Amino acid sequence: MKIRIIAVGRQKASPEKDICKEYLKRIRQNISITEINAPKGSTSAQEAPLILKKLIKPSFIVALDERGETLTSSNFAEKIGIWQNQAPNNEITFLIGGADGFDNKIRKKANFLMSFGKQTWSHMMVRVMLLEQIYRAQQILAGHPYHRQ
Secondary structure, X not given: XXXXXXXXXXXXXXXXXXXXXXXHHHOOOEEEEEXXXXXXXXXXXXXXXXXXXXXXXXXXXXXXXXXXXXXXXXXXXXXXHHHHHHOHHHEEEEEEOEOOEOOHHHHHHOOEEEEOOOOOOOHHHHHHHHHHHHHHHHHXXXXXXXXXX
């Protein structure tokens, strides 16, 4: 299975970038991050075509959106197990929007909307949280004791 993350914004040298690098090393699946360099102050409507342009081939699309479903780590692992079987080209694509979230064009294109809760998170923190949850899902699905209930 291949996992792609398409994220609005460029990650600069920071503690968050270091944590992302660590999780990218730990994740066994083929995983990549594509950054979208949107103009400063761009709206979700301006970012939508830039995101859509990166969705080159069919995949199962999960948009991280405040209106999405909140999952436990175990539920997320379960969903990953299901999505990998449903995913065209055996690929899951996670989308992380900019400051204004997603335009409705992106929400409609997504197969699933997922939320990390009602709080607002910076898109750089969302990257860390998503990578940690992908790693945790990997460990749960492998029966590893990393995750405790």
